[in-house]
Every structure is written in C-alpha cells, then in structure tokens.
Amino acid sequence: MGRQYGIFARFTLSYDFTFLAILSMAFQKTAPDFSKIRCLINPLKKCSACRQNGVTERIASQAMITLYHKCRDQLLDENWLARLPVSLSFPFVRWCWQKARQKEPQYDCFAADMMQNQQLAESRLSGPDPAAEPTAHFLSQICETLSDDPDQKRVLARFGYLLGRYIYLSDALDDLEKDAKKHRFNPFLQRYTVSELKSVSYSPAVESIHGTIAELEKAFSLLNLNDWQPIAENIVYYGLKQSLQNILRKKEKIA
Structure with missing residues (x-):
C-alpha cells in the first residue's frame, strides 16, 4: 500500500483486506515472494513480508476504494466533531481513490452500489x-x-x-x-x-x-x-x- 499510495496509506490496512489477500493468493498458480523488511513503526526490527505481483497491488487498490466510500459515508452521518478527522484526511483519501479506481473500476462500482443499497436499507429501518x-x-x-x-x-x-x-x-x-x-x-x-x-x-x-x-x-x-x-x-x-x-x-x- 505504501508503494502505491504513500506511507500514510499503510496505517489504513485492516484485517479484512489482509484476509482477502490471503484468499486471493491461495488461488494463484505461482507462489508469492517472502522477504524480511523493516517495520514501519520500529525500523530497528525486521519482520516477515509476503508479496505477490498483481495480488497485493489489487488488494491495496481495493482497500483504498473502500476507505474512500466509508469516509464519504462518515462525512454524511457523523456530527461535526466526529467528522473533523475524516474531513482533514479526506483530500488524501480522495487522491488515493482517484488513482485506485483507474486500476479497479469494477470494484469501485461494486462498492458504490453497496453504499447506496446500504443507505436505502437503513432509510427503511430494516x-x-x-x-x-x-x-x-x-x-x-x-x-x-x-x-x-x-x-x-x-x-x-x-x-x-x-x-x-x-x-x-x-x-x-x-x-x-x-x-x-x-x-x-x-x-x-x-x-x-x-x-x-x-x-x-x-x-x-x-x-x-x-x-x-x-x-x-x-x-x-x-x-x-x-x-x-x-x-x-x-x-x-x-x-x-x-x-x-x-x-x-x-x-x-x-x-
């Protein structure tokens, strides 16, 4: 994520997309690359990393698209104080989304449809x-x-x-x-x-x-x-x- 969307994008990674990456790599015909890298939080410590061309890049883009749609939803739903951190980070998130949706347009459509359908379900008090x-x-x-x-x-x-x-x-x-x-x-x-x-x-x-x-x-x-x-x-x-x-x-x- 950091290679594609900047160092701050790394802090947005969730377990959901880590698991999605595992599932995706499980169905690849080639084995992923394993290596030791410096920990972002503690550069003195090395940790194991797994990367597979195509998969990790795709999952990173999907994660940023999802983050964008969630932030948009928070800007609509929360009070002004809760919106403040989201508002401050939103220009960066939007920049990441604009870049990511060019790589994953179908995923962006799926995510947008989900958010729209979710709002409809909530408006109906489902x-x-x-x-x-x-x-x-x-x-x-x-x-x-x-x-x-x-x-x-x-x-x-x-x-x-x-x-x-x-x-x-x-x-x-x-x-x-x-x-x-x-x-x-x-x-x-x-x-x-x-x-x-x-x-x-x-x-x-x-x-x-x-x-x-x-x-x-x-x-x-x-x-x-x-x-x-x-x-x-x-x-x-x-x-x-x-x-x-x-x-x-x-x-x-x-x-």
Missing part, C-alpha cells in the same frame, strides 16, 4: 437480515472473482456472502450501545431496546451471528486453498468466534 444484505452481496461479488474454476467460484460467492453478513452483524452488535446513544441506525434496535437485549445476553444477535458462522464454515470446507489452508482455517474456525467473544466480553465490562 432488520438484521435485509440490513446485512448489501455488505453480504458486495463480498459475494468480490470473492467470486478470486478463482477461475467454476466450482470454486460458486463456493467463493457463498463464502463471501456469509463473510460479509458476519462482518456487518458483528459490527452492528459491537456498536449497539453507541448507536442507541447517538440515535443512529442499528438493525438490532429495530425490534429490541438495548435493555431488552442486555437482559437476554444479546441472544437474538448472538444466535444470528453463530448461525452465520456455522454456514460460513460449511462453505469454507469446500474451498481448496492449498498451502494457505492452515492460516485460513485458523481465521475461520477460531478467529471469527474469538472476535465475537471479544465483543461480548467488552459489553460485560461496560454493563
């Missing part, structure tokens, strides 16, 4: 299932493009759909109290109050997310990720559940 649909459909489209094999493409589309659903619902659960306090949309608050959800240990949200993880694991078991299988298994079988538990533990501390 519940968890329809509210999660735009993100789920978006990741389904993206993951489907990672392989040329017809069978794997179908599985990837299903896997991406469920991964997008998991990400959206987990974020909604994590932001529950904050959204209620700021009177912002949250799909779980369309049927329940925060107090009602707390009284049942957030079970409607947790059960929905657990069901999504179970279906996601079934789809994942049909993927052939070659040498990347162990890393991906650790993320899917352990990381997703652990992330949910971290959200619930955080809520216990603030209860």
